[in-house]
Amino acid sequence: MPKTFCLLNHELTQKQIAELNERFGSQEIFYPKEELSKLWAQILPEESNDKIIKEVVFWLEKNASPKDIFVIQGEFGSTFTLVDFALKKGLVPLYATTRRIAKETRNGETVHREYVFEHVCFKKYDYFKEL
DSSP, rough: OOOEESSSSOOOOOHHHHHHHHHHHHOOEEEEOOHHHHHHHTOTTTTOHHHHHHHHHHHHHOOOOOTEEEEEEEHHHHHHHHHOOOOHHHHHHEEEEEEEEEEEEETTTTEEEEEEEEEEEEEEEOOOOOO
């Protein structure tokens, strides 16, 4: 059974965990150490991401095997680089799709809008294939 490695800005929901188990056969979920999670959640736009990427690669190379799942979302450039790494190493990189539900309330002339993101399913990142 594949293990799942998660690199997100939050922990998985029960619905996401159930999908990973039922659809992808994963029963073990691993998160990086807190320090790396914090770095991933706060990537600075004006600095190089090389250090963070190297730490994630080290974490995966030490713990993951081909066919293991890698759930990743975050800063676009770093995510792209790590998805490319994962595909080349035989991991199965996934991202979560969501449905955005807007809730709007009014108080006189003030409008307050809140968005709730609801998990729909995981999809695989993949290389481009000619259509």
